Each structure stands twice: as C-alpha cells, then as structure tokens.
Amino acid sequence: MSVSAEQVRHIANLARLAMSEEEIQRLVPELNNILGWVEQLGEVNTDGVEPLATVVEQKLRLREDKVTDGDCRDEVLANAPVAEHGFFAVPKVIE
C-alpha cells in the first residue's frame, strides 16, 4: 500500500495540521518509505494471537466516586493563551 498526496492531505486534516503543498509533497515519499518498511510485519503469522494492549497484566482499579482535585480553576486557567470570565476562550464558533 502506498499513500498519495490526496491521502496525505486527508491525514493532515484529520490530525489538524495545516500544511503547505510543499510539505505535502515532501511527506509523500517519507511516509511511503516508513510505511513500506513497517509492512514487513505482514510476513509474521499472527493467526490466533490476541493483540497486546498492556504489557504488565493488572486489573483496572476502582476508586471512590468523589472529587479529589478541585477548586483550582484560576491556577488551571493561568496557563491558557486566552481566558475570559473564568473560562477558556476560543474563536467564535456560532455566528
């Protein structure tokens, strides 16, 4: 499988990365190189193998349903590029 410029544009859009046409053209062979290389995994017989998501077997723990880390709104907002009236502020989304 190889990716086309159109697919790279689509992936950049999914990843929310603005890209110039020049960047797209540079990425097409780079990504194809890397994808061509990872495709050697096709040689491995994985019939009946369960995909491994976590390396150390453990049960997910339950915790008490209670707020343990609140009351720090201003501290959190202090890192926001734009904050207004105690909220994160973003460009207008509704006309």
Next chain:
Amino acid sequence: MSEITSLTITELQAGIRTGEFSAREVAESYNAAVAAARALNAYTVETPDDALACAKVADKARAAGEELAPLAGIPLGIKDLFATRGVDTTAGSRILKGFHPPYESTVTGNLRKAGAGMLGKLNMDEFAMGSSNETSAYGPVISPWRRKDGSNSAITPGGSSGGSAAAVAASIAPGVTGTDTGGSIRQPAAFTGITGIKPTYGRCSRWGIVSFASSLDQAGPMARTVRDCAILLEAMAGFDPKDSTSLDLPVPKCEAGLSSDLNGKRIGIPKEYRIDSVPAEINALWDRGLDWLRDAGAEPVEISLPHTKYALPTYYIIAPAEASSNLARYDGVRYGLRVEGEHTLNDMYEATRAAGFGAEVKRRIMIGTYVLSAGFYDAYFTKAQKVRALIKQDFAQAFRQCDVILTPTAPSAAFGIGETTDPLAMYLNDVFAVPASLAGLPAMSVPGGLDAQGLPLGLHLIGNELDEQTVLNAGLAIEERAGFSARPEKWW
C-alpha cells in the same frame, strides 16, 4: 570545591553526613558548573535557588542532629518531560512554550520527598521523539565527548534524554531523571559513557510526565554508577493511585540488594542480536562483557528471540499511533502556544499545531493518524499489537532458560550532529533497545569501553519482569570489571 562535582551520589551522601562538606557547598559547586557549561545546551532552564533551598533544609537537619532523608542535599537535573510546579515544562517543544504546571509529577515529587533539589530542566528531543536531541525546539545538546581526530566536530549525546546524559557526563549533575519509550535512557547513556536504567513498565508513575506513547513510556534514573542508579530508582519508584498502570507493589530495596556475585545466574545471549552491519568493535565489546559476567560466576546460555527483527517496525506503528492520540490535546486552548487562524476554531487548531510542532513530531503524528484511520486500523495497528504479543512471548520463553540477557546497547557509537538525516536510519539506533520496551522489561546500559575514535560504548542488560535487581547486579559486575574511568576532556 571543584572536585565536589566529580563525586558520585554515594560519596556526596557520605560527605554531607560526615560534615566533610555542607550541602550548600554541593549546591554551589553544581550551580557554578551548570552556569559554566551553557555551551553544551544541556539545560533549558536553570534553577539554582531550588538547589540552594534544598541544601539549606539538609544542612539545617544535620545541624539539628536529625536523621537525613536519603537524598538530602543532592541536587539533580530533571528532564523537561517531567511536570515541575511553577517551572517551565515544555517537553522540548514550541507548542508548550511558557507552560508552568500547577502541579508536580509523582516521580519528581518522590525525589523531593527524599530530600533532592533541582538544578534545572534538561533539554531533550521534542516530545521524546528522537535519538540525537536534534529535534528539540531549543536546538541540539552538544555531547561533552569529542572524537580523537582533532576535528572538534560536535557529537550528539543521543536521545531523547540527551540533555540528561550530557549533564551527567559533563559533571553538571550528579544524577538525573530520564524517560525511555524505545531506548531514550539507554542509548544516550551508552553514547556518553554513563549508566541508566529503565525499570519494568509501571514501576515509576507516569503521572505528570508529558505523554508520548503511554503503553511504553517509563521513567528511570541516569547517573555515573550502578549504585547511584539503584539509589535514585528506589526514590523514584512506587505505587501511585493517580496512574492506572502503576504497579501496586512495594518498592524494591535496590541498593541494599546490590551484589556482583553472579554465581548460579545464567546470561542469555540472543543470537538474533548479532548483526553484520554492526561495527566489529561493538561485537568484540559484547564478547568482553560476557567474559566479565563469566568471571563474576555467571554461566552463558545461547537463547533465541525469533521476532527481534520485527520489533522496530512494530514500535514505529504503536508509538506513533499512541502519540497521535496523546498529542491531540495541544490545540491552543488550554496551555502553551496559540496561533490565530484565518477564521474558524478549526483554523486556529491547524495553525497552532503547524507552528508548534517540529518536523519529526509532525511525521509521527501523520503516521499515527494514518495507521489508526478507518480502513487501515486492523492492517497496521492491530497487526502490530499482535506482533508485540509475540515479542513479549519470545522474552517469556527466553527467561525460562536465563536470568538476564546481555547485548550491546546501540549499533554504533555516538555520531556527529547533522550526520544522520534519513528518519529510517535514525530509527535504527534503537534496534537493540526497542524489544525490551515493547515487552515492558527492565533494561539498563552500563559503559563498557571506548571505540577507536575515543567515544564510549555501552553494554545492555535486559531482565525479567520486575527483576531490576538482577539487571543492577549484572551491571555492577560489568562496572567492577570494565574499570571504565574515561571522562570527556573539558572544552566548554
């Protein structure tokens, strides 16, 4: 005073306890050394007051006759991936510019509880994606080491924990934190002639460490000696309810358990790690390493890890996939950089991420997004997870025949800055390091010697799940026999 910076953590602990020197003198010596070494570009932020404040606490406790905390008065360097309250935490990226966490990572918090201070934040590859420190938004770290050819060309300290490695090698930190997703502690440790260990996945809490690939990321110490690594690991590790993958187990007594007597231990030598393209001096060092372990009482066993050649391609599906998901949070809304787009909220996201991420990070986000996208998920991501299961199984079988595995750490010595430009060639640096990461196993690099160019080479020990002790003990046996005392000549 200058000789204080040549002491190990063990020696600093003793000196502070006996009053041979004060913790203040230690902090002042290191603060001065850090300020004098800016040519290395190892620190992104210096925090001399933090180191002094911690020293004051230690000196006061000693004067009052109180028992000192294990790391009382020991100042450490902290990789920029760890959230440090109120201090710039940027993961080496423009997109986190100016981020001051309102909280402290569990690992650095543990080190503080043990009495340690902070010298500053250490430079790294952007979001820990790189093997040469060249992807950092702050520019590359320059290794204190130079080739013997008189060219004085700048050498990479490796990556991603390149600032961490350079700091220890240049004696501008007695010990540091690193993180390792696919070799980021071990490869730089090998490149700079120091010691570094990645513990079993889950030993150190990931809480407050900027995420790269969550199923692989693990923190660990880097220092001059195996004993120093054991001391630091004990302080860093421990169960943390705030990390759902943290292991609910007691912290192993790594330092007390140190012993270089390897009688009865079997050393696995994986035949698949013998690669033709690897320089002969690296394979020769590997043989020497085995002789040293044999001399310590261990018995060599040939083992097979049949899926070794598939580890890197597996890693380069899983790690970018997890990264593309983790890095979705950098959207210009909650922290870091914002670049206003032309019109919409979406324009703002795209413009911010385009300006904030460097080329390697974008490449990995693109690969990750692709392998997770509709129609390709099973062919790439699920397939890689299945091969990962087979790689883990290889190790489980090998550890029925042996107690610890010995390999070289990296397929080359450190290379020059700008010498490796092809992404795939760069990825191959971690060919020996990545399999243990995929299997979540503890693994460490210890210095073994110098190559013909005068650059350090490392030996790599991989242990069974939760068996950091055997890794450290085998590392100690190598350290005692390798007698590695070479230090970079000071040029900075």
